[in-house]
Amino acid sequence: MSQIHTPVAPSISRRQQAAAIASTRWADALVIIALIAVAYGVVVAASRWVAPLTPGTHIDLSPRALPLYAGLSTMRMALAYLLSLAFTLVYARIAATNRRAERVMVPLLDILQSIPILSFLPGVVLALVALFPHNNIGLELAAILLIFTSQAWNMTFSFYHSLLVIPKELREAATIYRLNVWRRFIKLELPFGQIPLIWNSMMSWAGGWFFLMAAEQFTLGSHSFQLPGLGSYLQTAANDGDVGALLLGLLALIIVIVLLDQLLWRPLIAWADRFKIEQTSSGQAPSSWVLRLLRRSTLVAWYDEHVYRPASERLDRFLSRAGGARLVAATTSASARMALGSTRAETANVKREGWRQALSAQRIVGTVIGVVALALCLLGTLAALRLIAQVPPAMWGTIAVSALATLLRTGVALAIGVAWTVPVGVAIGLNQRLAERAQPFVQMVASIPATALFPALLLVLLRLPGGLNIAAVALMLLGTQWYILFNVIAGAMAIPGDLREAAAIYQVRGWRRWRTLILPAIFPYLVTGMITATGGAWNASIVSEYVSFGNHTYSTVGLGALIAGSANNNDFALLLAATLAMAFVVVLLNRLVWRRMYRLAEDRFHLD
Amino acid sequence: MTTPDINNINNISSAEQTSAATPVGAPDVLLRAQAVSKYYGSEQENSVLVLDDITLDLRNDEFIALLGPSGSGKSTLLRILAGLVTPSRGEVLLHGAPLEGANPNVAIVFQNFALYPWLTVLENVELGLLAKELAPKEREQRALQAIDLIGLDGFESAYPRELSGGMKQRVGFARALVVEPEILFLDEPFSALDVLVAENLRHELLDLWLARKIPTRTILMVTHNINEAVQMADRLLVFGANPGRIRVELPGLPRDQRSQPGATSIREQLADTVYRIMTNPKADAQSLLPGVAPLRPPTPSPAPVPLPARVYQTLPHVSLDELAGFVERLYTLGGREDLYELARDLQMEADDLLPLAEAANLLGFADLDAGDVVLTNVGQRFAEADILEKKVIFRQQAQVGISILRQIVQDVAASPEHRLSEDTLLAALEHSFSVDEARRQLDTAIDWGRYAELFAYDDDAGEFYLED
The missing domain is CATH 1.10.10 (Arc Repressor Mutant, subunit A)
Structure with a gap:
């Protein structure tokens, strides 16, 4: 596929030229329309934000209200994402360049990543609403914070990892050509981490929708903390039994997701193709009609030449001279040591500068920050322990039983998910034509947040025998099976042709073919899918084991129900205990089961 | 191969007497490695010595080639001189002053090009100039000049992945030369290229340098290609491994004989000598020089006797x-x-x-x-x-x-x-x-x-x- 960034050849024919000019006008018109739409959206959102607090927001079920709700939901997502992105760039860079900080920051990130975020929703909402009692900002912030916690960790890990694996020669070139910290970041580190960062951003958005839907329709007993948005629209429609509105709401959500995919992520991925580190052009480069449009637009070209480039040049100068220079001075010792790829062997030289370093401002600030952080941690732990001490001993038994029940439920959901997705996924993946058509569809379905479907499903499931006990498993399954399917298809597609041919030649068929070829080959993918799926299932337990529907509250035995219920009853001691218990179980599972499986997959079943 | 009838090869043994360094304060010494050692591990015990007590001068108007087996530390030495790696002992002197951090007078051309794939050819070349804080117009001007000089005209807006290996390395050269470095380091710059492409690039570089079209005053090249070293260098330093050290220093051929069609045999003789030294890693390099008859058979190779320094022999990694x-x-x-x-x-x-x-x-x-x-x-x-x-x-x-x-x-x-x-x-x-x-x-x-x-x-x- 010939790429778009090669300039138009001079020998182009007249007709082509005319066509090119026509398409340029089109492109400009579309760009202008898009700009107007975005500006309008921002203004509307801002006016809502400062509106007085309306806990029992009235949700308008008419279709005309839907664009506004969709816009508001998207705005929350976008703000949370920007926050996550800023966090990612700063946190990952510090962790990758400062060895002492790295030792604390990376394990911390690992734990944050394993904690089921929804368990914090009740606490966060109550705290922030208390902080801003008079307008909507508290609720909005709670939603944004929640989405942030679902988006940030995987992005941070990906960027951190990218920074660690920048090839030595590229780092040496940056050093020998004396790029300062700012330029090093903008010219080398950020571009190098770009592609994984974009893919992880897409994953983060999918995860973010899940939590946004939950956050918008959040109820604590008599209090309903609804935010106007797609999530609350769906919840209200289900409560009112308005099936038409329910379907319309889902349609709106799907449209938003598809639009974002087409207008944002596809162009980004196509654009980021240039950041590929492999130096030869091979395979099919990703393409996007939107990106092609933008590249043809003269308006965008004008903006690039007259606004963007001069501005970035000035910013570059400013940061290099003023901020950059100081930044370099502050971080030179740490980052230069990393950049030079030096080892502990330089201790002799380091020792010589030992005194100067010990007294440097950076050291002092670092130490102060460390001590303060430690003190805060200790205080927090102490307070938490005091709170937990209020939990009656008998309650711990309940917590244990609940944990077991939820463990069982997630296990069943996972087993069902694996049972149907493996045969189906392999069937799809081994048929290349089918796979190419099915993969985008599965990707789409997977990115529809299960929490958006909950209200609709509850309408049906609650009437079945078994009630919420069964329904909860179904709800977990709903949210998680797609991850597995998605990965299994990818795994089956990646089985090398010669391995399949070898199996065919030696007449390896049926179960034996599964055991010797397919299962081992897809194992790493299956494990990846299952890890993501269990994480999702534990999170889903909080919104699926305890639901308010119509005017009733339904619940079943489980850790998720315990968390949601205790928040409902303002039983903060139990809330904390149950939340910690869930975090503990999940971290334990990760360490004991998933990490081992993952290592096994990496060591033994890695195909290359 | 042992006919020592060429004057300049006869001189080798005497040239060998002068060490790789001239007296301190010599005016034309640009960069000096002063008793540099590099080891990994702690200083006291069990450290692995990569470079052992190397002293080397880079003088005005000379082209030095470092040869040696992998693991002999020649690349490490280059990085120490460039200020990319800190020596464990000894120091680097730039115009007599101790070097701290990256060497400001050095540009490097890397083995695998080290181009930033997300920048165009022009932007890659400009990268070298960023630190000079020029006005954007002037920066572009100078980058275009370098691109012109190195024969990359017409490729300014191309991305590295659109280029062949030879063209990529041209970008590498343009990026190095645009900063007008006093000292140019070449880290096996031709080894990732096809034979003919490499030959062409070598000639072009030599032309630029010998005709003083570039202000570079000295060039240091790490290579494992003996013919390349013979063809280009004024001085050849052959390194030995375990620990890395300079085994012998040979003067290069006079510049006018290096590419003369008639001088093939002279070139081959020098190449033979280097080859002989490199394929006899344990022998005394002096005894392998032409004109010096092997007086005594080199001590019979001490086959399975383990070296006293190590408990286990070093196994060569061969299948x-x-x-x-x-x-x-x-x-x-x-x-x-x-x-x-x-x-x-x-x-x-x-x-x-x-x-x-x-x-x-x-x-x-x-x-x-x-x-x-x-x-x-x-x-x-x-x-x-x-x-x-x-x-x-x-x-x-x-x-x-x-x-x-x-x-x-x-x-x-x-x-x-x-x-x-x-x-x-x-x-x-x-x-x-x-x-x-x-x-x-x-x-x-x-x-x-x-x-x-x-x-x-x-x-x-x-x-x-x-x-x-």
Whole structure:
């Protein structure tokens, strides 16, 4: 596929030229329309934000209200994402360049990543609403914070990892050509981490929708903390039994997701193709009609030449001279040591500068920050322990039983998910034509947040025998099976042709073919899918084991129900205990089961 | 090959007397490595010496080539001189002043180009100028000039992945030359290129430099290509490994003879000499110079006697298929061959051939004798044997000659259930080798031991065990 960034050849024919000019006008018109739409959206959102607090927001079920709700939901997502992105760039860079900080920051990130975020929703909402009692900002912030916690960790890990694996020669070139910290970041580190960062951003958005839907329709007993948005629209429609509105709401959500995919992520991925580190052009480069449009637009070209480039040049100068220079001075010792790829062997030289370093401002600030952080941690732990001490001993038994029940439920959901997705996924993946058509569809379905479907499903499931006990498993399954399917298809597609041919030649068929070829080959993918799926299932337990529907509250035995219920009853001691218990179980599972499986997959079943 | 009728080669031995450094304060010394050593690990014990006490001057108007086997630290020395790596001992002097941080007067051309794939050719070249804080217009102007100079006109807006290897390295050169460096470092810049492309680029660089079209005053090149060094350099430094040190310094050919069509034999003689030195890593380099008759046969190679410094021998990392092929080829050639000729015969670089010769020597299949490699009786039997007999012979030789294999067999036999964790052994190896090298040593030992059926190895558990 010939790429778009090669300039138009001079020998182009007249007709082509005319066509090119026509398409340029089109492109400009579309760009202008898009700009107007975005500006309008921002203004509307801002006016809502400062509106007085309306806990029992009235949700308008008419279709005309839907664009506004969709816009508001998207705005929350976008703000949370920007926050996550800023966090990612700063946190990952510090962790990758400062060895002492790295030792604390990376394990911390690992734990944050394993904690089921929804368990914090009740606490966060109550705290922030208390902080801003008079307008909507508290609720909005709670939603944004929640989405942030679902988006940030995987992005941070990906960027951190990218920074660690920048090839030595590229780092040496940056050093020998004396790029300062700012330029090093903008010219080398950020571009190098770009592609994984974009893919992880897409994953983060999918995860973010899940939590946004939950956050918008959040109820604590008599209090309903609804935010106007797609999530609350769906919840209200289900409560009112308005099936038409329910379907319309889902349609709106799907449209938003598809639009974002087409207008944002596809162009980004196509654009980021240039950041590929492999130096030869091979395979099919990703393409996007939107990106092609933008590249043809003269308006965008004008903006690039007259606004963007001069501005970035000035910013570059400013940061290099003023901020950059100081930044370099502050971080030179740490980052230069990393950049030079030096080892502990330089201790002799380091020792010589030992005194100067010990007294440097950076050291002092670092130490102060460390001590303060430690003190805060200790205080927090102490307070938490005091709170937990209020939990009656008998309650711990309940917590244990609940944990077991939820463990069982997630296990069943996972087993069902694996049972149907493996045969189906392999069937799809081994048929290349089918796979190419099915993969985008599965990707789409997977990115529809299960929490958006909950209200609709509850309408049906609650009437079945078994009630919420069964329904909860179904709800977990709903949210998680797609991850597995998605990965299994990818795994089956990646089985090398010669391995399949070898199996065919030696007449390896049926179960034996599964055991010797397919299962081992897809194992790493299956494990990846299952890890993501269990994480999702534990999170889903909080919104699926305890639901308010119509005017009733339904619940079943489980850790998720315990968390949601205790928040409902303002039983903060139990809330904390149950939340910690869930975090503990999940971290334990990760360490004991998933990490081992993952290592096994990496060591033994890695195909290359 | 030993006809010492060329004046300049006769002079080698006298040139050798002058060390690689001139007296301190000499006006034309641009950059100096002063008694530089580099080791990994702690200073007191068990450190791995990569460079041992190197003193080297880069003078005005000269082209220096560093040659040597991999692991001889020549690339490390280049990085120390560039200020990318800090020496463990000694210091680097730039115009007499100690160097701190990246060397401001140096530009580097890298082996794998080190271009930023997300920047266009022009932006990649401008990268070198960013730190000079020029106005954007001037920066672009100068970058375009460099692009022009290096023959990249028309490719300014291309991305590196659209370019061929040769064009990529041209960008590498343009980026280095645009900063008008006083000192230019070349880190095997032609080794990733096709032969003809490399030849062309070499000529162009020499043209630019010799005609003073670039302000660069001295060039230092790391290479493993002997002909390249002979063709380009004013001084050739041959490095030895374990620890990295300068074995010998040879003067290059006079500049007018380097590309003269009639001077082929002169070039070949110098190349031969370098080759001879490199293929005899243990011999005294002086005795290998033409005109100096090998007075005494070099001490017979001390075959399986372990070096006192290390508990275990250093195993060369060769696959056993390669080794068998080497021995068989030697057998076909009559059982005795000049290593240099053998390298030509097999079309291998000395770097690749030496480990094979060492392995054959360790296992008692061949002796090294004055630059010749001689098949032993055992080696002959090995060459004639079929698959299973080969294993038997290898097994016998390995048990006798390879101390680490002996050790593993003993320890496994003595351990309960005949299972033994690799950890102790790995720790012991890490006393003599860097962590990575210790792992590689162990992996090679495992490979050989498995082939010899001395023991089995469970990769999941990291354990040796005996099969029934």
